[in-house]
Amino acid sequence: MKDVYITRISKFLPNRPVDNDLMEKILGIINGKASKARRIVLRNNQIKTRYYAVDDEGQVTHNNAQLTKEVIELLCDEEFTTKDIELLSCGTSSPDQILPSHASMVHGFLKNRNMEINSVSGACCSGMNALKYGYLSVMTGQVANAVCAGSERTSSWMKADVFENEVEYLKELEDSPILAFNKEFLRWMLSDGSGAVLLQPEPKGETPLKIEWMEGYSYAHEMETCMYAGGDKLPDGHLKPWSEYPAEVWGKKSLFAMKQDTRLLGDNILVKGVDSLKLAYEKNNITPDDVDYYLPHISSYYFKQGLYDEMKNQGIEMPWEKWFLNLQKVGNVGAASIYVMLEELVNSGKLKKGDRILLHVPESARFSYTYAYLTVC
Template sequence: MKDVYITRIATFLPNKPIDNDQMEEKLGIINGKNSKARRIVLRNNQIKTRYYAIDDDGNITHNNAQLTKEAIERLCDESFTTKDIAILSCGTSSPDQILPSHAAMVHGFLKNGNLEINSPSGACCSGMNALKYGYMAIKAGEAPNAVCTGSERTSTWMKSEIFENEVEHLKELEDNPILAFNKEFLRWMLSDGAAAVLLESEPKGAALKIEWMEGYSYAYEMETCMYAGGDKLENGHLKPWSEYPAEEWGKRSLFAMKQDVKLLGENILVKGVDSLKLAMKKHKITTEDFDYYLPHISSYYFKEQLYGELKKQGVEIPWEKWFMNLSKVGNVGAASIFIMLEELVASGKLQTGDKILLHVPESARFSYAYAYLTVC
């Protein structure tokens, strides 16, 4: 089995950063009233700026596949071009369409010749699953390199017009036309962007060796928490959009991203630390065995709580090992972990031999992904 190294990382964040006061201007006001939930969510998540693929005139500047293509091109130069890519593995929570696959659409924009593609579906873990596919392919000697990506373009999923039909329907029913907090919660959390990493079997200059990767799912015991393209019923089951008549799609905002906030708060950290302990036990490491801990969290609201849960379950990680950049770039879902890692590498803090632990949760139905890296 071959060793696998991250030899390059690149990111692409579209347009200029958007501060908290500009968000509703970009995404639109629902029912003619400023959101009350916005202030609550922003106070808790402590995100200061994020990025949208929307220009100053409200025009869409990039779709998801185009964001990903931009990140990949920034990964390349004269010594490694897009034509040298052997495997293209692209993860996202927000593909531009149901079919063709996300990686196929990215490949279409690259126009770089024949190669193998892979499109893991899911939410935040899809970026890590894209990475694991490339990791396993190179480790098995099946390919000389792989470009693995995580990306999101969720801003258009959160624009006010997505919810207008539902609000109008509520007015007709003479109900209070205010969106449920579960639907509005994610509106003020998510950001657009993409990141790409190059995997190779030999380090070329500074590199990060992937020692191992692990993934865990709790879907066998947990109901759906975050979803899009369906509606959650009172019994906890998810009814897909394809089982609703077309006229109901807008009335129920079926294609908006939604979060069961209560289920999230009760379980995301408990299961996250449980799965972390499983990974650490399997690979016989302790919190003493890594120098940097990169947890992807959706909100700084969870930072202190995560620390508390780690301590409660006996795997306390000192604050000096934590590294995050959520407040500057927002929650970019599948891309967040790579954007964090790129900033850490660029910071100049890393020294040869340092160990890095990546920790990515996915609240969709509670999945978790891990990677353990060594600085070369």
Template sequence: MKNAYITKISKFLPNSPVENDQIEDKLGFIDGQKSRAKSIILRNNKIKKRYYAIDENGNVTHNNAQLTAAAIEELCDANFSKDQIELLSCGTSTPDQLLPSHAAMVHGELKNGNMEINSASGVCCSGMNALKYGYMAIKVGQVNNAVCTGSEKVSTWTKADFYQEEIEHLKALEENPMIAFDKDFLRWMLSDGSGAMLVENEPKGDTPLKIEWMEGFSYAFEMETCMYAGGEKLENGELKPWSEFAPEDWAKKSVFAIKQDVKLLGENILKKGVDCLKEVYEKHGIGPDDVDYYLPHISSYFFKQGLYDEMKDRGVEMPWEKWFLNLEHVGNVGAASIYLMLEELVASGKLKKGDRILLHVPESARFSYTYAYLTVC
């Protein structure tokens, strides 16, 4: 088996950062009114800046494939061109279309010749799953390099126009024209952007990171759906897909809006995460003492203290000085978040040879978790 190294990391964040008081100017006011939930959610998540692929006039500046291709272009220099990519592996929660696959559309943007492509679906773990596919392809010697990406284009999914027909439908029924909290919640949480990693079979570059191992877990066998789009959650916990709704109901019920069962999230996301973290530690014979930098993808700073407390209560406390987060000034970029965190850590110049990095990515869709353990070469 060969070794796999992350030799370069890049990012692309579209347009200028959007401050908290600018969000509704960008996304629009639902029914012309300010959100009642906005201030509460922003106070808890502590996000101050995020990025949208929308210009000053509300026009789309980039689709998801273009965001991803832009990050990949940032990987390229005199030593590595896009024509040298052997494998392209892309993960996202928000592809531009149902078909073709996201990776196929990114490849179409790159226009760099024939190569293998892979698309990882899902939510936040899709970016890590894209990385794992590239990691495994290099481990078995199928390719010498892989470009792996995580990206999101969520702004158009959360614009006010997306909910307008539902509001009009509620008014026609003489019901309260207010978007449910499970839909409004995520409008103040999510951000656009992309990250890319070049993974190679040799430790090249200024700060190569050896991928020691990657592990994934799913609790879908015992947990109902928590975060979803393209469906509606029923009272019995089952998810009714968009294809089983009449077309006229897609807009009336905002079927394609991103939603989250906030109660289910709060009760389970941390507990399940520490359950499998302990399994990872036991399997690989390591613990918090074997980690120099801990990069957890958290959707909100609301969960930061809770995650620390859960680990402490379960005997795997991670000291605060090992945590590295950038949520406050980048936003929650879903599948791209872990790429953006690692890129910022490498660019900080803090890393030294021998440092050990633990990546921890949860996904609330149906409670999945992915981990990666890296060492600085």
């Protein structure tokens, strides 16, 4: 088995930063009234700016595959070109279409060469699982290099017109035309962007990072769905897919909007996260003392103190001085968040040889968690 190193890293955040006052203008106002939920969500998540792949008039500037193509081209130069890539592994929770796969569409935009591709579906963990596929492929010698990416383009899923049919339907029923909080919750948290890394079996580049190990855990066997799109959650917890609804109902129920069961989220995301973190620590025989930089992907600063407290309660407290976050500046970029966070740390000038980095990515879709442990070479 070969050692595997992150030898290059890049990020692509489209257009200019969007502040809290501008976001509703870009995404659109639903039913002609400013959102009341927006203030509540923003107060809790503490996000100040985020990025949208739409312009100030709401016109799309990039689709998801184009965001990924852009970040991969930023990863490359004359020394390592897109034609040198042997494996392309991409993860996202917001593909542009059901078929073809996301990685296939990215490959189409790159127009580089015949190569292996891998598409990972899911939510935030999809970016890490794309990384793990590349990591294992390079480690086993299947390929000499791999480019792994995480990306999201959720802004178009959150635009007002996605919800207009539902609002009109509620009016017809003489019901209050206000969206349920679980549909508005994510609208004020999510951001667009992409991140990518190059994996190679030698420690090249200015700040190569050796991947020591990666771990993943799922609690879907005991937890019902929490975050979802393309279906509707029934009172008994069952997720009914869009394909089992008549086409005329799709818009009336905003079936293709992302939704979050906030009750399930608050009750379980931190407890399961720390439980899985303990499993990763025990399996790899490390403790918080063996971590110099802790990069947790959190969707909201509302969970920051709670995560710290839960780690303390379970006996694996992570000192605050080891935490590295950038949520306030870039928003929740889902599968790309951990790439964007790591890119900022690598380019911060803080890292020195021997530093150890722990990546911690939760996914609330049905409660999955992925981890990576890196050493600066």
